[in-house]
Amino acid sequence: MKQARKKSITFAHVFLGNGLSNANPLPYEAIFNFGDSISDTGNAATNHPAMPSNSPYGSTYFKHPSGRLSNGRLILDFIVEAYGLPMLPAYLNLTDGQDIKKGVNFAYAGSTALDQTILKQKSINVDAAAYSLSTQLDSFKKLKPSLCKSEEECDSYFKNSLFLVGEIGGNDINAIIPYKNITKLRELVPLIVEAISNTTTQLIKEGVVELVIPGNFPIGCNSAVLATVNTDKEGDYDQFGCLTTYNAFIEYYNEQLKKAIETLRQQNPNVKITYFDYYGAAKRLFQAPKQYGGITFAYVFLGNGLSNANPLPYEAIFNFGDSISDTGNAATNHPAMPSNSPYGSTYFKHPSGRLSNGRLILDFIVEAYGLPMLPTYLNLTNGQDIKKGVNFAYAGSTALDQTILKQKSINVDAAAYSLSTQLDWFKKFKPSLCKSKEECDSYFKKSLFLVGEIGGNDINAIIPYKNITKLRELVPLIVEAISNTTTQLIKEGVVELVIPGNFPIGCNSAVLATVNTDKEGDYDPFGCLTTYNAFIEYYNEQLKKAIETLRQQNPNVKITYFDYYGAAKHLFQAPQQYGFSSGKLETFKACCGKGEPYGLSAQFPCGSFSATVCSDPSKHINWDGPHFTEAAYRLIAKGLVEGPFANPSMKSPPFKII
Template sequence: MSSTTCTLLINIIIIFIFSTAATAVDFSYPAVFNFGDSNSDTGNLVAGLALNLEPPYGQTYFHKPSGRSCDGRLIIDFLMDAMDLPFLNPYLDSIAAPIFKRGCNFAAAGATTFPPPTSGCPFSFDIQVAQFLRFKAKAVDILTKSRKYDKYLPAQDYFAKALYTFDIGQNDLTGAFYSYETLDQVLAYIPIILSAFQDGIQKLYDQGARNLWIHNTGPLGCLPQNIATYGGDDELGCVTSQNQASKHFNLQLHALCKKLQGQYQDVNVTYVDIYSIKSNLIANYSRYGFEQALMACCGYGGPPLNYDARISCGETKVLNGSSVRAKGCNDSTKYISWDGTHYTDAANQYVASQILTGKYSDPPLPDKMPFLLNLK
């Protein structure tokens, strides 16, 4: 796909997006079912592969590793809190009889939308959807036979009334940049990613999903990991080509959301512009109380990025003949990036607060939304 063709495609998509009618969002849901990657994984990958996240993960809020790729809470945690719903338990965590009455989390760190051909996270979007189908079938079967587990599992009508949230695609784009030589090749891969996403949405719709909440992807080129790998080249120090790919992905995802809304008249589809929120935060970080826009809180190497691909946050390794540790910073509230790939608890809280204003949603959230939600 040439750059000229891509520009023409963007113009067509913009016209399509703004010519489609919007519907209102209710936001009173008995349960939430979440799908995605590490941006919203509350412990699936750790439980599914028997992995361990070491301190300082979790240091800010949970005060111990919680299965989240963060020092504390994720955006999904803040959204659940705002709706007065409990944090979502990961589907794969069977320890301590987790309660799924108000929903379940299927997101897994490293997950892609389109199943990777080789190694990678085994819990891609199609697998997450399959896990949901099994979860629903088992829950309905159990509750049909006995009411003993009512307080642990969602009632059958919850599945139609629930909110289905999605935050996935970042790893697909990251993998594409590692696999392909040119930006045009990466852009040509985007329709394949979104076709797999649409297939999963269709399966969920067939199972009664009617309220879809879809996050676009953030500025990929502003992650310290990618800046360290490719070199920042824009005015903020981010990677231009990767942010261009994120924008193309988001435009096509937005168009898909409009298509789904038009195709299924009984569905409420909300598209949330995470990219704009995160870009604004990075560009104006000091205005929002942050001191570091692109340097990781937990990492190794010091300024300007404090990121070294050879050693992950919390690890101790021998590098260049010396034993070193990727430590956490003293005050993560001053940092946007936690470990070079994920955001801090403080940054996630800011992003969630902006989501809940409704200004970044299509359709926009009702004016009464901030008064219905418990904004933190």
């Protein structure tokens, strides 16, 4: 088989047959951005660490200031995520040896389209004009030799790259807003448009063949502009509360920009130039705010059509489980390994309470349905928004209660946070979500509940004994615990649930290292332990039978089975196809830890001082032994949400998992 490039690739490539070229698994290899505070992810904060470096900037998503002038991600962040690329490093924060081949961000908060000299000639003072669009272009030209050496190499590289030129020009305009002088604003328009056109032309001369040029926002709806203009004349506002004159000005500006783009297209017929209608995308939010209550701006902007009556398939998602989906509960009580680097290093850039280098299956699911990452139950604070869902999962927890496990001489510390405990948390919490039966029925009708994956730790506790008989004895008890919890949730008013099966533990690095048999017949052709995978197949079959019984008992409730086994096993059977390292040992090696042959040992777990971490987690399925990397979780989540590993299929998600 021809070896595929080892990059993250959509799960649908094999399972749904969508043919992505082996040579180019992602639409873009890199994204480069120029602009102002709308897309600056840290450049200005490097030089002027004032407001964006203080709380509450970054509080919602990053949980700390990130150099962005928002509470979380920006439009640019959502775009690069949508195309399967990492968040762009800020140019002024680049370090030696840093990976810049997937793109760089040159945007600088407060910067202008026009150079400082031109603005001063017009008695317009903008401090950050020193980092204007032409300065950002110069920075790109200086960086270019680090991206590609020859004209041929650059042409090939830029052919697979996307360049965003703006939004820019907003600060040129903002500097005049206090004068409330529309005539002076209109005088700037041809100059700003010319600056954007000139930069675009220069980029095309550098070899760029695909660009995006955004228009400007409806500033008449902008809080800062509304506060500055502050007119009490009712006729100055439209029916939605926006200033008509200022929105009309932006409409004029955007029309002039679109004319310039059309000229650029005619001058460069082999170059694709896309216009982003920031005005239209944003104005919809102001005109129907309730309709888009929890939807990211990027969702509206990228044109995914939502029903007026039901903009999202689910209003809330609630989750029960163990470390496969715990996003911080266990770390609250036991801040050990998951609170150490390199946990969280790939995506969050800091430990996030997750036992992986980045996002988990649960994170991808809630993102796909347009909801924010779920807050963890044990970390909830007064006034926190809980109406979009909560995560009760606890790393190390079990399906069976601690008393039952102790009767069988099975010791699992976190069994104190078993499935029944998590269910009790939910019941105590329920009055905060809804008061009356009618209110709860209405709320849960639009909510999704995930019950698991759970039971893995009950099983893991017996693995060291290498006793399949003892494992099989647990199966009916685990299945009964999951069934009982599901029944209790249905009695509480829940009408849509997901119950996942378990993973192919015979392919799990921790199990492989623990069983550690040298008998070749114990392994399948891919390097997985056949007996342990056969056990999980048996377990999953019993779980599916129980789910079918639950369906018959509750015909008005939708219960979906998530085939974790099938979704994960394909990765181990064709690792190269998904950008992972291949080979009977390499496929199973943990990215983080220390030891042979699977990169693991009890003495040097991931996060400990002597443990090592691989250079590229995206080439590994396994992260730390028991848990997978974000790259693997992404592919599994895609197969679950978009098919074919859910039975019955899930509601169509508004976002694609890419």
